[in-house]
Amino acid sequence: MRIIIAILAIQLISFMAYSQDFEVSPVRLFFNAEPGSSQVKTIVVKNHSNSTNSFLLSVSDFALNSEGQREYAPANSHKRSISNWMTISPTFFEIAPNGEQQISVSIQPPVDEFGSRWGTINVRTAVEKMTFEADKSLAAGMTVSPRILVDVFQTSQGVGQLNAKIDQLREIESDDSTKRTFTALVTNNSDVIVQCKSYLILSNMLTGQETIYPAKTFESYPKHTLRVSFDLPANIEKGTYALAAILDYGSTSTLEGTQIVIEY
Numbered sequence: 225m226r227i228i229i230a231i232l233a234i235q236l237i238s239f240m241a242y243s244q245d246f247e248v249s250p251v252r253l254f255f256n257a258e259p260g261s262s263q264v265k266t267i268v269v270k271n272h273s274n275s276t277n278s279f280l281l282s283v284s285d286f287a288l289n290s291e292g293q294r295e296y297a298p299a300n301s302h303k304r305s306i307s308n309w310m311t312i313s314p315t316f317f318e319i320a321p322n323g324e325q326q327i328s329v330s331i332q333p334p335v336d337e338f339g340s341r342w343g344t345i346n347v348r349t350a351v352e353k354m355t356f357e358a359d360k361s362l363a364a365g366m367t368v369s370p371r372i373l374v375d376v377f378q379t380s381q382g383v384g385q386l387n388a389k390i391d392q393l394r395e396i397e398s399d400d401s402t403k404r405t406f407t408a409l410v411t412n413n414s415d416v417i418v419q420c421k422s423y424l425i426l427s428n429m430l431t432g433q434e435t436i437y438p439a440k441t442f443e444s445y446p447k448h449t450l451r452v453s454f455d456l457p458a459n460i461e462k463g464t465y466a467l468a469a470i471l472d473y474g475s476t477s478t479l480e481g482t483q484i485v486i487e488y
Contacts, residue, residue: 248267278351279319280349296344311330312327338380343376348371419443419474420443423440469481
């Protein structure tokens with residue numbers, strides 16, 4: 225039984241599409257299939273090594289905590305898991321040196337299932353071991369190496385109006401003497417993932433002079449609250465200021481905002 229050489233064993237973070245030995249593209253798939261219909265997209269795995277490698281694809285879920293950090297879990301662990309809607313073919317294959325493999329990813333939302341669902345496809349190299357080396361818990365003596373993740377999102381078009389808010393703007397302690405740090409909570413009350421842009425406006429309450437600071441862009445997930453942080457320079461002219469945090473989430477209605485008064 226031959227041994228298939230493993231790729232460099234370094235844990236890859238989710239946005240990376242390229243390792244020293246293989247490449248995956250794209251690393252984000254966006255579907256907009258209507259309930260009861262299906263939609264198909266393709267990802268490509270390229271083997272850049274000088275030996276034949278085997279690859280194994282699997283599916284997992286993720287959720288975000290209040291700081292926006294991902295927490296991964298097995299497939300079908302979350303209410304908004306896309307796992308049961310997704311079909312991948314093939315899920316195990318070999319690629320010759322400098323070759324590539326196309327993988328079909330299809331999504332079929334059930335009838336009357338609107339809103340957003342998401343998950344990840346884990347692309348790994350598979351290492352075939354001699355029988356006496358194989359972990360008895362793994363079928364056919366296969367182990368797997370670190371992975372590249374492909375994010376998969378599905379949002380049908382027939383969803384309700386977008387609804388999000390920003391509140392609880394406050395200052396927090398900063399370790400950097402050159403800046404002041406503030407946080408606010410952004411809550412997505414919609415059933416879909418919302419593309420958000422948020423920024424600060426600082427207004428001198430004596431002169432009326434306003435300064436708009438660069439916006440932060442981020443995704444807000446359905447029924448989820450995210451803590452967003454902002455920085456202001458510490459060397460602003462002394463005075464009393466109104467500080468507003470503005471949220472633009474693509475709604476046709478007015479922007480959302482929250483405001484406090486601060487001293488410099």
